């Protein structure tokens with residue numbers, strides 16, 4: 001690393017570290033020498049990881065990067081992804097192992113073994129084939145978290161059709177734009193879904209979305225809530241009527257390693273959603289390798305639970321593909337974490353003896369707000385590895401997670417990655433890394449990440465800048481569906497000369513060279529010429545005992561360029577946000593970070609605007625901070641939040 005002027009100021013310091021426990025290290029899947037092994041021969045390392053899978057035809061070349069940024073991994077190799085996730089476990093004598101402990105929101109549950117999953121996926125594959133779905137066709141899936149949704153994904157993979165899962169809470173307009181963009185032939189949905197203790201309609205929204213949609217030939221409807229719904233003659237079919245009577249024998253065809261596996265749409269801050277394309281061999285290798293090492297997963301021993309929805313990439317890579325390729329027994333939960341009570345997750349962990357738990361910082365902060373006494377009522381001592389994903393985790397939330405959920409023992413893996421990366425890129429390795437609250441720390445063995453300044457020079461220790469991935473990796477996106485130019489422009493143009501993938505995130509190195517994520521560079525604030533990360537100010541606020549959650553934005557300021565405006569939610573029993581309390585919080589930030597980061601204004605609010613995947617929408621808060629009409633709220637999980645914020649503001653200086 002060379003000493004360069006940083007592109008981002010490094011303000012917040014955190015010095016706590018937690019070395020791995022010796023007993024844990026002794027049994028850990030990951031060993032420290034993996035890093036050196038991968039550095040010595042990257043392609044050889046990835047070839048060894050690809051051996052985790054069963055290939056029908058072995059590859060002749062590990063990586064072809066001659067047509068960068070379009071990578072080909074395991075060139076010439078052939079495999080069937082669904083066979084790898086299901087059949088081979090049955091063939092190796094584990095058909096009776098539970099694949100999925102499914103828990104419905106209203107209290108119903110189902111245990112599905114690998115043998116049963118194989119039958120279900122085979123029948124569904126036969127069913128899809130019988131209505132004319134074949135390799136290369138696109139199937140859109142908008143379903144709640146029910147086993148059939150996972151079966152449908154695997155059935156598509158089995159016959160070489162691309163699935164495109166659309167989050168169950170998305171509007172008809174959002175579904176329609178995705179269906180049109182990919183020209184989906186079939187849409188799979190359910191009659192309704194359970195959410196927050198109530199049955200809500202689903203199929204009627206799909207009908208609204210698909211009005212006049214030309215590409216769609218069939219709509220398959222899974223029965224979940226049992227609500228009466230109209231079926232459109234000639235187009236709609238009940239899933240059970242199509243699938244239940246099919247043969248459970250289906251021969252999986254081997255597809256090319258680069259055969260497309262799925263499209264998943266991610267909505268950027270601007271423009272229409274991008275259909276991120278992933279392919280087969282490299283993606284599955286990445287998902288299986290990272291799941292094995294980052295979560296220390298032991299097949300047949302652990303019970304794993306990733307709380308994401310299959311509508312997000314986390315659900316694809318760490319519920320469906322990575323875990324099933326690794327013969328995981330996992331919990332899949334349909335509902336919300338406070339239905340019917342705020343201890344629901346801990347109750348499920350206690351019941352199934354969950355040992356690995358992977359969730360998002362937004363939920364951890366919500367658990368903090370609900371209070372320590374809730375998890376204390378349950379026996380959650382089975383937990384041995386805890387994961388976090390989706391946003392930077394504030395150090396205080398990290399410490400809370402470790403103490404209250406991990407009994408001060410379980411290693412926490414803060415995993416940084418994106419829909420585009422396909423799998424985890426930066427994370428501690430449990431049993432190897434001395435963890436630090438709030439830092440994702442280091443690129444995994446086989447992955448190469450750097451923090452660079454505007455001129456693409458790597459910043460020095462203590463410096464901040466742009467996070468880039470400077471070498472290709474097997475799970476990388478292969479493009480944006482139907483838009484080559486946008487793919488190059490979005491990810492490869494910022495550092496085109498160097499050929500770096502720019503992820504859009506800011507980050508800094510600490511004195512040990514560990515990586516700290518600082519949020520999206522679009523959110524960086526510029527106060528009197530200091531580039532300050534929203535994440536750092538938010539973490540300083542959350543470290544105050546009265547604050548449950550915080551979101552920080554830069555608002556135009558006549559003297560300083562931008563001024564820091566903070567929105568905070570106070571903890572359950574904390575004092576109301578009077579002037580004295582607000583003043584104390586401003587001083588607290590000044591003490592933690594420095595006077596330059598002292599918020600100009602702090603607004604106490606009841607809720608924060610979040611996307612459906614739990615990310616704070618700072619753009620809308622900037623509108624409030626700058627006294628503008630609030631912009632487009634359609635991607636908010638709850639669009640009434642902005643009214644609540646605007647009407648309930650109490651301000652202080």
Ligand code: WTA
Pocket residue numbers: 266312313314388389390391392393414415416417418419420440503504505517518519520613
């Ligand atoms: C953010 C989710 C800090 C980041 C897997 C990234 C994180 C975006 C972390 C991708 C983390 C995800 N620490 N930030 N551990 N994990 N992010 O595509 O800004 O839904 O660019 O993928 O989430 O979000 P996506």
